[in-house]
Amino acid sequence: MSEVATAVQEGKEADHHPYFRPKDAATLILIDRSGDKPKVLVGKRHDKVVFMPGKYVFPGGRVDKSDNRIPVAAPISPELEANLLKGSPKIAPSRARALAVAAIREACEETGLCLGCKVDKPVKLDGAWKPFAEAGLLPDPSGLFLIARAITPPGRVRRFDTRFFTADASAIAHRVEGVIHADAELVELVWVEIGSQPLADAHAMTKNVLAELDRRLATGPLRHDAPVPFFHFYGGKMQKDVLGAYGPAFSAPFRGIAER
Numbered sequence: 001m002s003e004v005a006t007a008v009q010e011g012k013e014a015d016h017h018p019y020f021r022p023k024d025a026a027t028l029i030l031i032d033r034s035g036d037k038p039k040v041l042v043g044k045r046h047d048k049v050v051f052m053p054g055k056y057v058f059p060g061g062r063v064d065k066s067d068n069r070i071p072v073a074a075p076i077s078p079e080l081e082a083n084l085l086k087g088s089p090k091i092a093p094s095r096a097r098a099l100a101v102a103a104i105r106e107a108c109e110e111t112g113l114c115l116g117c118k119v120d121k122p123v124k125l126d127g128a129w130k131p132f133a134e135a136g137l138l139p140d141p142s143g144l145f146l147i148a149r150a151i152t153p154p155g156r157v158r159r160f161d162t163r164f165f166t167a168d169a170s171a172i173a174h175r176v177e178g179v180i181h182a183d184a185e186l187v188e189l190v191w192v193e194i195g196s197q198p199l200a201d202a203h204a205m206t207k208n209v210l211a212e213l214d215r216r217l218a219t220g221p222l223r224h225d226a227p228v229p230f231f232h233f234y235g236g237k238m239q240k241d242v243l244g245a246y247g248p249a250f251s252a253p254f255r256g257i258a259e260r
Contacts, residue, residue, distance in 0.1 A: 027060030
């Protein structure tokens with residue numbers, strides 16, 4: 001999540017920075033619901049990295065050019081596509097697919113965990129997708145759910161339009177060994193309950209998204225027809241648009257965790 005985390009978690013920079021258009025990005029929150037309480041997967045950053053040393057983060061990053069072209073085991077669901085197309089600025093269906101696929105790629109790159117399905121005929125994949133080909137997999141975004149969307153406020157050098165996805169741990173089909181080690185960006189992976197100590201010093205927006213996820217998990221299985229919050233700045237204030245089945249349910253100044 002290096003780039004996304006930097007954009008979402010940095011403090012306000014000087015206002016003299018020129019306007020930068022946000023870049024599309026995706027974050028993946030993996031959930032283990034096999035126990036009494038749901039747990040999410042976080043990675044601990046190396047103590048010697050410049051940004052957020054020793055902190056627990058979720059995998060994520062910007063959309064890559066290959067994300068729209070890579071073959072997949074199954075398409076994203078029509079309901080997920082519909083949710084991704086809501087809000088402004090508008091995106092094309094192909095971009096919606098790329099966002100979901102990017103979340104899977106970033107998770108594999110940063111944690112070594114690959115969400116995919118076995119295929120009968122091997123497919124040649126290069127670069128970040130090579131581990132999938134070596135395991136006889138294709139990425140499978142069909143089980144992803146959109147939990148929230150957030151755009152980095154203006155006035156920052158790096159800005160991202162981030163979609164926060166979640167997927168069940170049962171979707172993990174392969175683990176790449178050696179990605180997590182003492183000298184890597186992430187030195188360990190931990191499954192933790194939402195609101196537990198490792199997440200106590202997470203960024204405010206991350207807590208907002210986790211609070212939304214917690215509320216949705218409390219109602220039972222995740223559903224695509226649940227409202228999706230959209231956090232963005234307008235008129236100098238954080239706004240929260242709730243995107244329901246037929247568009248924004250409301251738009252109002254947001255005074256939740258993110259502004260404390």
